[in-house]
Amino acid sequence: MDRTAWIVITLCVAGLVGWEWWIAKQTPRRPAAVSVSPTPSTSLAEASATPASTISAPSPALAATPTPAATIPPADLHIEKLSNADVELDLTNAGGGIDKAVLRNYKAEGDAPVTMNGRKSMPIGAIVENPAAPALQKFEVQRTGDAVEFVYKSPDDLTIHKKFSFSKTTEKQDNFLVDLDVELVNGGATPYTSAGYFVALGTAAPIHPRDYPYYTRLVWCIEGKAKGIDVNWFGASGGLLGIGQRPPQSYYQQQTPNAEWAAVSDQFFTTLIAPLNGKVDGVWARRIDIAPEQKVYALEGAMKMPALQIAAGQTYDARFQIYAGPKIYHRLAQLDHNQAEVMDFGIFKIVSQFLLNFMNLLHGVLWHSYAAAILALTTIIRIVLWPLQSKANRSMRQTAALGPKMQELREKYKDDPTRMNQEVMKLYKEYGINPVGGCLPMFIQIPIFFGLYKMLSQAVELRNAKFLWVRDLSQPDTVAHLPVLGWPVNIIPLCMAATQIWLMQMTPKTGDPTQRRIMMFTPLIFLFICYNFAAALALYYTTQNLFSILQFYLNKRQPMPTLEKVPKRKTR
Numbered sequence: 001m002d003r004t005a006w007i008v009i010t011l012c013v014a015g016l017v018g019w020e021w022w023i024a025k026q027t028p029r030r031p032a033a034v035s036v037s038p039t040p041s042t043s044l045a046e047a048s049a050t051p052a053s054t055i056s057a058p059s060p061a062l063a064a065t066p067t068p069a070a071t072i073p074p075a076d077l078h079i080e081k082l083s084n085a086d087v088e089l090d091l092t093n094a095g096g097g098i099d100k101a102v103l104r105n106y107k108a109e110g111d112a113p114v115t116m117n118g119r120k121s122m123p124i125g126a127i128v129e130n131p132a133a134p135a136l137q138k139f140e141v142q143r144t145g146d147a148v149e150f151v152y153k154s155p156d157d158l159t160i161h162k163k164f165s166f167s168k169t170t171e172k173q174d175n176f177l178v179d180l181d182v183e184l185v186n187g188g189a190t191p192y193t194s195a196g197y198f199v200a201l202g203t204a205a206p207i208h209p210r211d212y213p214y215y216t217r218l219v220w221c222i223e224g225k226a227k228g229i230d231v232n233w234f235g236a237s238g239g240l241l242g243i244g245q246r247p248p249q250s251y252y253q254q255q256t257p258n259a260e261w262a263a264v265s266d267q268f269f270t271t272l273i274a275p276l277n278g279k280v281d282g283v284w285a286r287r288i289d290i291a292p293e294q295k296v297y298a299l300e301g302a303m304k305m306p307a308l309q310i311a312a313g314q315t316y317d318a319r320f321q322i323y324a325g326p327k328i329y330h331r332l333a334q335l336d337h338n339q340a341e342v343m344d345f346g347i348f349k350i351v352s353q354f355l356l357n358f359m360n361l362l363h364g365v366l367w368h369s370y371a372a373a374i375l376a377l378t379t380i381i382r383i384v385l386w387p388l389q390s391k392a393n394r395s396m397r398q399t400a401a402l403g404p405k406m407q408e409l410r411e412k413y414k415d416d417p418t419r420m421n422q423e424v425m426k427l428y429k430e431y432g433i434n435p436v437g438g439c440l441p442m443f444i445q446i447p448i449f450f451g452l453y454k455m456l457s458q459a460v461e462l463r464n465a466k467f468l469w470v471r472d473l474s475q476p477d478t479v480a481h482l483p484v485l486g487w488p489v490n491i492i493p494l495c496m497a498a499t500q501i502w503l504m505q506m507t508p509k510t511g512d513p514t515q516r517r518i519m520m521f522t523p524l525i526f527l528f529i530c531y532n533f534a535a536a537l538a539l540y541y542t543t544q545n546l547f548s549i550l551q552f553y554l555n556k557r558q559p560m561p562t563l564e565k566v567p568k569r570k571t572r
Contacts, residue, residue: 076093076138077092077093077094078092078093078141079091079092079099080093080141080143080148082146082147082148082164082165082166082178084166084175085104085173085175086103086104086105086173086174086175086176086325087101087102087103087104087175087176087324087325088101088102088104089101089102089164089178089324090102091123091141091148091150091164092123093138093139093140093141093150094123094136094138094139095122095123095126095127095128095134095136095137095139095200096123096125096126096127096137096139096150096152096160096162097122097123097124097125097126097162097200098117098123098124098125098164098178098202098322098324099117099123100115100116100117100118101115101116101117101124101271101324101325102114102115102116103115103116103176103269103325103326106269106326106460106463107463107464108207108208109207109208114207114269114326116202116203116204116269116271116324116325117202117203117271117324118202118203118205118288118298121200121202121203121288121298121300122134122136122200122202122300122302123136123200123202124200124201124202124271124273124322124324125162125164125180125199125200125273125320125322126199126200127160127162127182127197127198127199127200128197128198128200128302129197129198130198131198131200131284131286131300131302132250132251132284132286134200137152137154138152139151139152139160139162140152146165146166147163147164147165148163148164148165149161149162149163149164150162150163150164156188157186157187157188158184158185158186158187158188158192158310159184159185159187160182160183160184161181161182161183161184161185162180162181162182162183163179163180163181163183164178164179164180165178165179166178166179167179167321171331174325174326174328174331176323176324176325176326176331177321177322177323177335178321178322178323178324179319179320179321179322180273180319180320180321180322181317181318181319181320182317182318182319182320183315183316183317183318184310184315184316184317184318185315186310186311186312186313186314186315186316187313188312189312190312191309191310191311191312192309192310193307193308193309193310194307194308194309195307196281196282196304196305196306196307196308197304197305197308198284198302198303198304198305199273199302199303199304199305199320200300200301200302201218201262201263201264201271201272201273201300201301201302201303202264202271202300202301202324203264203271203288203298203299203300203301204216204217204264204265204266204269204270204271204298204299204301205266205288205290205296205297205298205299206266206267206296207266207267207268207269208475209291209294209296210475210476210532211266211267211268212267212457213230213231213232213295213296213297214230214231214232215230215265215266215267215344215457215458216230216231216265216266216267216297216298216299217229217230217231217264217265217266217299217344218230218252218262218263218264218265218283218285218299218301219262219263219264219265219270219272219341219342219344220256220259220261220262220263220280220283220303221259221260221261221262221337221338221339221341221342222256222257222258222259222260223258224260224338224341225341226338226341226342226344227256228265228344229252229285230299231287231297231298231299233249233252234248234249234250234252234286234287234297235248236248250286251284251285251286252283252284252285252286253282253283253284253285254282254283254284255281255282256280256281256282256283257279257281258279258280259279259280259281259283259303260274260279260280260337260338261273261274261275261280261303261337261338261339262280262283262301262303263301263323263342264285264299264300264301265327265342267457267458268326268327268458268460268463268474269325269326269327269460270323270324270325270326270327270342271322271323271324272322272323272324272339272342273303273320273321273322273323274320274321274323274335274337274339275305275318275319275320276319276320276321277317277318277319278305278306278318279306280303280304280305281304281305281306282303282304283301283302283303283304284301284302284303284304285299285300285301285302286299286300287299287300288300305318321335321337323335323339326460327342327343327458327460328460328461329343329353329356329357330357330360343458344454344458345451345454345455345458346450346454348447348450348451348454350451351447351448351450351451351452352451352452352454352455353455354451355377355448355451355452355455356455356459358377359373359374359377359455359459359461360373360461362376362377363461369465369467370461370462370465370467370473370536371465371466371467371468371470371473371539374473374536374539374540374543375539375543377540378540378543378544378547379543379547381448381544382544382547382548382551385444385445386551388444389548389551390551390555393551393552393555394555395433397555398433399433402427402428402433405427406424406427409423409424409427449541452537452540453533453537456474456534456536456537456540457534457537459474459536460474462474462534462536465536467535467539469491470492470535470539472535473534473535473536473539474534474535474536475534475535476488476490476493476531476532476533476534476535477490477491477492477535477538478490479491488532490531490532490535490538492535492538492539492542493527493530493531493533493538494527495538495542496526496527496530496538496541496542496545497523497524497526497527499542499545499546499549500522500523500526500545501523502545502549503545503548503549503552504522504523506549506552506553506556526541
């Protein structure tokens with residue numbers, strides 16, 4: 001390599017080290033578990049004694065005339081449990097909703113189960129007029145078989161009935177669906193009118209400090225397409241060249257006419273509510289600082305239902321389906337309102353869906369190991385692409401054989417780049433060589449790579465899945481930190497870069513020297529991009545490189561293709 005190449009390599013390495021040092025500074029080496037579940041110091045009972053989280057009765061949302069707020073004494077708060085084999089719900093009489101949902105079969109940091117919804121937030125399913133300053137009324141609680149019912153009667157004879165029960169299903173596992181039936185009975189002598197009401201979605205927050213923050217989102221679905229914002233929306237925006245600047249935002253509120261559902265979601269879990277006999281008219285959200293020094297935020301949300309009017313002596317019924325659990329694609333895809341769109345697979349959705357389903361199929365037959373499933377998935381993809389890659393390898397070897405002739409053309413027309421390119425293309429055509437033939441497999445693998453990235457980034461199945469020294473395939477495989485710098489040592493991405501360098505050494509040298517120098521930096525670029533990705537993605541790419549090395553080795557043992565000019569077609 002010449003001096004320029006060494007300078008560029010040095011700058012790339014320095015940039016990588018600087019980037020990783022900065023990332024390490026943002027994330028502590030041994031971060032504490034992130035939890036948004038109520039703790040003894042921030043319980044609902046204590047929250048009622050503080051102005052920031054006052055629980056009052058009754059709510060203006062469902063009262064004909066506003067009434068003074070009255071704090072519920074802690075002694076009057078009551079929790080009723082509703083559980084199955086997958087989830088345990090704590091239902092509170094403050095607002096008549098789900099205070100928290102404990103997922104029995106999913107672990108957070110340590111051995112504690114994942115807990116959804118959290119401190120200083122509205123209960124899931126609570127009905128309020130203004131989510132920015134909610135007033136939660138005290139409900140009476142009744143246990144009726146496998147259901148929990150809440151009843152509240154306002155001074156003007158509006159009675160609210162809310163019933164929570166698990167949805168009837170034939171599924172033997174992953175039962176995270178809850179039915180919420182709301183009934184408003186107008187026992188007064190005048191019609192009851194409301195401009196609309198909000199149903200609380202609860203709170204979503206990262207389970208692990210290194211979960212990607214842009215997956216902590218408020219999401220809604222209109223005509224089968226999901227839209228949303230993430231927690232970064234609430235921060236200050238610098239705009240472009242001073243244009244579009246705005247300060248930090250306290251709340252987000254948006255009209256969403258005829259939306260099918262709304263949800264708060266983190267990287268792997270979601271609380272999603274779908275009205276069964278109506279549509280969502282709007283959404284609301286605010287950001288909650290959990291650990292500002294670590295830049296960890298939660299997101300609380302609510303969805304707005306349309307205006308309603310209840311004649312005297314009449315009843316209004318609303319039915320909702322709540323999904324509070326992990327983002328299991330095949331389970332969400334079984335539901336009737338496009339709930340699987342909460343996965344946010346992007347433009348490569350079809351690829352991500354296929355690869356996720358295929359990976360889970362392989363997991364079921366390969367000792368229930370997701371590492372084995374990823375290795376098998378990579379093997380199958382490489383076998384399918386093997387003939388195409390062999391053809392591409394042959395094309396590259398032919399192009400390399402043309403090297404001396406191409407060098408002659410470059411020397412001959414070095415002062416005329418346009419003529420040189422024309423002559424090079426003419427040379428390719430003369431020998432029947434496709435100059436981009438060696439790149440075709442790379443183009444085909446682009447949707448596979450990005451589809452895998454989107455899939456593996458949200459596959460809750462990979463959480464806590466182990467492989468050799470890897471304790472969690474959904475996280476980087478950090479085994480140590482470098483002294484002083486605090487730079488994490490991730491083994492699989494380093495193996496990925498090493499195999500990519502090995503592969504480049506085996507690849508026939510084509511193109512001009514400048515292009516070859518640029519390609520030399522590809523392993524460093526991939527290492528820079530993928531260093532802190534999930535170990536599952538780095539494992540896939542490393543395995544793919546090893547297959548490419550094997551294929552190049554076998555192809556190089558074949559006789560060198562001979563250069564023969566393509567016979568010219570006779571023209572009449």
